[in-house]
Amino acid sequence: xxxxxxxxxxxxxxxxxxxxxxxxxxxxxxxxxxxxxxxxxxxxxxxxxxxxxxxxxxxxxxxxxxxxxxxxxxxxxxxxxxxxxxxxxx
Amino acid sequence: xxxxxxxxxxxxxxxxxxxxxxxxxxxxxxxxxxxxxxxxxxxxxxxxxxxxxxxxxxxxxxxxxxxxxxxxxxxxxxxxxxxxxxxxxxxxxxxxxxxxxxxxxxxxxxxxxxxxxxxxxxxxxxxxxxxxxxxxxxxxxxxxxxxxxxxxxxxxxxxxxxxxxxxxxxxxxxxxxxxxxxxxxxxxxxxxxxxxxxxxxxxxxxxxxxxxxxxxxxxxxxxxxxxxxxxxxxxxxxxxxxxxxxxxxxxxxxxxxxxxxxxx
Numbered sequence: 585x586x587x588x589x590x591x592x593x594x595x596x597x598x599x600x601x602x603x604x605x606x607x608x609x610x611x612x613x614x615x616x617x618x619x620x621x622x623x624x625x626x627x628x629x630x631x632x633x634x635x636x637x638x639x640x641x642x643x644x645x646x647x648x649x650x651x652x653x654x655x656x657x658x659x660x661x662x663x664x665x666x667x668x669x670x671x672x673x674x
Numbered sequence: 675x676x677x678x679x680x681x682x683x684x685x686x687x688x689x690x691x692x693x694x695x696x697x698x699x700x701x702x703x704x705x706x707x708x709x710x711x712x713x714x715x716x717x718x719x720x721x722x723x724x725x726x727x728x729x730x731x732x733x734x735x736x737x738x739x740x741x742x743x744x745x746x747x748x749x750x751x752x753x754x755x756x757x758x759x760x761x762x763x764x765x766x767x768x769x770x771x772x773x774x775x776x777x778x779x780x781x782x783x784x785x786x787x788x789x790x791x792x793x794x795x796x797x798x799x800x801x802x803x804x805x806x807x808x809x810x811x812x813x814x815x816x817x818x819x820x821x822x823x824x825x826x827x828x829x830x831x832x833x834x835x836x837x838x839x840x841x842x843x844x845x846x847x848x849x850x851x852x853x854x855x856x857x858x859x860x861x862x863x864x865x866x867x868x869x870x871x872x873x874x875x876x877x878x879x880x881x882x883x884x885x886x887x888x889x890x891x892x893x894x895x896x897x898x899x900x901x902x903x904x905x906x907x908x909x910x911x912x913x914x915x916x917x918x919x920x921x922x923x924x925x926x927x928x929x930x931x932x933x934x935x936x937x938x
Contacts (some may be wrong), residue, residue, distance in 0.1 A: 597857025597858060598857070598858045598859075599854065599857045599860050600857060601861075601862070602685055602821050603860050603868070606860075608822055609825055614828070614832065642687065654750075
């Protein structure tokens with residue numbers, strides 16, 4: 585009965601709550617990249633960025649940020665100079 | 675033709691790995707396949723008691739690996755089925771007494787003689803897990819619909835894929851239909867969506883499991899048990915038979931009576 589009242593006032597069934605929490609937890613667990621993969625990711629980001637601008641390759645930082653409802657990849661790179669004509673054709 | 679080597683694993687302990695190995699193995703043996711079940715949990719053996727064979731142990735897995743006996747001497751034949759046997763784990767040794775390479779070689783040798791070689795993997799992801807997985811071609815991950823079991827299952831799936839074992843299937847154990855209907859348990863669909871591996875079967879939560887382990891007689895011998903029927907369905911699917919996975923229930927009590935009276 586108490587449960588029915590709680591549901592009426594908008595409490596999610598616990599199964600749904602478990603599912604939501606697990607989606608979040610598993611994503612975070614899986615993001616636990618190995619140092620090698622992290623390095624590869626950094627290099628790939630650098631390669632793409634350097635098509636558009638000259639960057640300080642030593643300054644790159646890649647982190648995962650945990651929000652309440654999302655996981656974000658946050659990367660900081662120092663830009664030295666923006667290329668006038670990007671080497672990207674697309 | 676060489677047999678198939680299958681590891682049953684979960685990450686978390688107590689989700690039903692040993693029960694699963696005992697029941698699928700017995701179900702396949704009942705279908706006339708030759709089956710050997712290896713208890714990979716060195717130091718904490720249990721497959722022997724679940725199978726009701728604890729009184730017959732003389733030699734064990736470590737004795738075979740260290741050459742103190744021939745592998746035939748360590749195999750214990752099932753009480754009912756002549757084509758089913760187990761290799762018990764050593765109880766007084768630790769997991770480091772076996773190396774993955776040795777386990778792999780043993781599995782290969784056994785696969786020459788048997789249609790199915792099952793390895794009951796210990797909980798955890800350390801040495802015992804690595805040994806158990808080393809010789810397997812296919813992995814079955816067992817989980818229950820609880821957050822801790824699912825999280826550990828996901829870790830294990832990641833490790834299996836990293837160790838080049840790509841053929842990984844899921845069993846959802848102890849599913850409670852009533853709680854799923856009320857919304858108080860994750861459904862099989864939810865779990866499959868989270869773990870993203872193919873579903874091999876669903877085993878309903880059942881008191882029969884406790885009774886069967888109390889007696890040391892696998893559930894698949896009990897023709898009226900829903901959980902037993904679920905394990906039979908899983909065995910059939912593993913064997914390549916086209917048996918559909920029902921939504922949370924396999925052959926049930928009512929189906930059993932219908933079968934009894936109508937013969938279909």
